[in-house]
Amino acid sequence: MSDTGDRELGEFGYTNQLKRTLGSFHTFAAGISYISVLTGVFQLSYLGLSEGGPAYWWSWPAVFAGQLMVALCFAELAAQYPVAGSVYNWAKKLSNPHIAWMAGWMMLLASIVSISATALAYQRTLPQITSFFQFIGDGTGTSDAANGVLLATVLIVFTTLVNAFGVKLMARINSAGVFVELLFAVLLVVFLAFHFVRGPSVVTETNGTEAGHSSGYLGAFLIAGIASSYVMYGFDTAASLGEESLNPHRNAPKAILRALVASFVLGGLIILFALMAVGNIHAPELGTVGLQYVLTDALGPAIGRVFLFVVFIAITVCVLAVHTAAIRIAFAMARDNALPGGRKLARVNKATGTPVLPAIVIGLLAIALLVVNINSTQIFSAVTSLAIILIYLSYLLVTVPMLVRRLRGRWPRADAPAGRFSLGRWGLPVNVLAVLWGGAMTVNLAWPRNEIYNASPPFHWYLKWISVLFVGVFAAGGFAYYWFVQRHKVGVLADHAAAPVPDEEVSR
Numbered sequence: 001m002s003d004t005g006d007r008e009l010g011e012f013g014y015t016n017q018l019k020r021t022l023g024s025f026h027t028f029a030a031g032i033s034y035i036s037v038l039t040g041v042f043q044l045s046y047l048g049l050s051e052g053g054p055a056y057w058w059s060w061p062a063v064f065a066g067q068l069m070v071a072l073c074f075a076e077l078a079a080q081y082p083v084a085g086s087v088y089n090w091a092k093k094l095s096n097p098h099i100a101w102m103a104g105w106m107m108l109l110a111s112i113v114s115i116s117a118t119a120l121a122y123q124r125t126l127p128q129i130t131s132f133f134q135f136i137g138d139g140t141g142t143s144d145a146a147n148g149v150l151l152a153t154v155l156i157v158f159t160t161l162v163n164a165f166g167v168k169l170m171a172r173i174n175s176a177g178v179f180v181e182l183l184f185a186v187l188l189v190v191f192l193a194f195h196f197v198r199g200p201s202v203v204t205e206t207n208g209t210e211a212g213h214s215s216g217y218l219g220a221f222l223i224a225g226i227a228s229s230y231v232m233y234g235f236d237t238a239a240s241l242g243e244e245s246l247n248p249h250r251n252a253p254k255a256i257l258r259a260l261v262a263s264f265v266l267g268g269l270i271i272l273f274a275l276m277a278v279g280n281i282h283a284p285e286l287g288t289v290g291l292q293y294v295l296t297d298a299l300g301p302a303i304g305r306v307f308l309f310v311v312f313i314a315i316t317v318c319v320l321a322v323h324t325a326a327i328r329i330a331f332a333m334a335r336d337n338a339l340p341g342g343r344k345l346a347r348v349n350k351a352t353g354t355p356v357l358p359a360i361v362i363g364l365l366a367i368a369l370l371v372v373n374i375n376s377t378q379i380f381s382a383v384t385s386l387a388i389i390l391i392y393l394s395y396l397l398v399t400v401p402m403l404v405r406r407l408r409g410r411w412p413r414a415d416a417p418a419g420r421f422s423l424g425r426w427g428l429p430v431n432v433l434a435v436l437w438g439g440a441m442t443v444n445l446a447w448p449r450n451e452i453y454n455a456s457p458p459f460h461w462y463l464k465w466i467s468v469l470f471v472g473v474f475a476a477g478g479f480a481y482y483w484f485v486q487r488h489k490v491g492v493l494a495d496h497a498a499a500p501v502p503d504e505e506v507s508r
């Protein structure tokens with residue numbers, strides 16, 4: 001076998017049916033567009049500022065430090081196993097098929113929810129560019145859930161079509177979008193730097209958000225920090241495209257780490273500089289519109305709209321990348337016949353070289369999730385938070401088994417080829433921190449709070465507890481289906497099974 005990653009596919013029992021066409025920038029672009037600093041920062045900045053004031057900025061380096069521990073673990077795994085459906089197949093290597101299925105199921109569900117949640121960012125951006133995009137509602141561009149669902153649906157239809165046409169088209173659009181996003185993110189930092197009206201000490205101001213919290217500002221900060229935790233995840237996408245990448249063992253680990261670090265630096269500077277440049281740090285629009293308000297306030301309507309247009313591009317390629325990652329998770333599970341209709345979902349279109357049916361099914365499910373919540377004014381924060389919880393849980397189903405294997409002396413692999421990315425003696429402390437961080441953030445995200453899950457009337461107990469109910473029902477229900485029905489059918493489909501290795505090659 002060649003050393004492009006097909007050898008590891010043979011270890012999983014697969015033969016590669018996807019086309020290796022993606023270069024190093026494509027894999028980096030996939031990771032950074034999933035994180036998409038302009039999308040995440042601008043989508044939930046209103047939540048951070050309304051709940052934590054300017055001091056919420058400190059959640060940005062805190063989340064980065066925690067997620068860096070997870071990313072380092074994933075980089076080590078990506079160097080050894082750059083395969084489609086990264087989290088699912090990594091869990092299978094580190095633990096057992098049951099935990100792997102759960103990791104894949106949670107990641108697939110998280111990705112579908114993330115598509116819906118991220119697509120909703122159109123509502124906080126497009127109506128700020130022009131009122132033309134406020135088709136439904138009063139034109140405020142901030143609380144019209146129905147209009148947000150309409151705009152999000154159009155975007156999901158677009159990403160479905162692009163992904164159905166093949167990975168080359170997706171990669172070209174994604175890479176072009178990422179180039180524009182990075183370029184204008186740097187320009188935005190520079191433009192904001194010329195409009196400072198206060199110093200960096202602004203990030204010590206809480207704006208009185210600690211009032212009403214029994215634990216003081218800590219309670220407010222933990223809620224506000226959700227705005228930062230929403231941005232810095234999805235870096236594993238670079239590894240999930242490993243079967244379609246050239247030299248994935250080398251490129252995937254670098255892409256994971258570079259995407260996270262670049263997002264941290266640019267996002268941190270944008271938030272800080274925006275707070276230093278806004279005219280009135282107590283403007284109510286900061287807690288309703290978010291940093292979109294700063295662009296037009298500090299830079300003027302014309303320049304502000306130019307940058308908002310770039311945010312629109314960033315949101316588009318972000319949803320495209322999330323959709324792509326979800327397809328790879330579904331494909332990876334389907335070729336193991338671990339999903340209902342696995343044979344059809346795992347079919348690779350010969351003309352496009354991509355699984356078409358998963359693209360369509362995932363798109364329809366993401367739209368359905370939006371439609372059933374179309375009358376909810378709380379859809380933005382609730383759906384977004386649910387997506388993050390599922391992501392953190394799926395990551396824990398990798399980092400925890402990885403830690404167990406480290407403690408038993410079974411990781412890193414004894415037969416791992418030399419020269420690939422490895423944490424060496426730092427592996428254990430980094431892994432421990434990754435698990436502790438993931439567990440703490442999962443609890444924080446799922447904590448039943450009115451501010452996130454039932455922020456406005458009517459108040460219902462089940463809305464406050466929706467995170468626990470949603471995750472519990474889908475986790476328990478999904479695993480029950482797997483255990484009693486699908487588990488007995490799991491096995492690599494014949495169309496995807498690797499040919500047996502000749503005896504003479506095994507003996508070498």
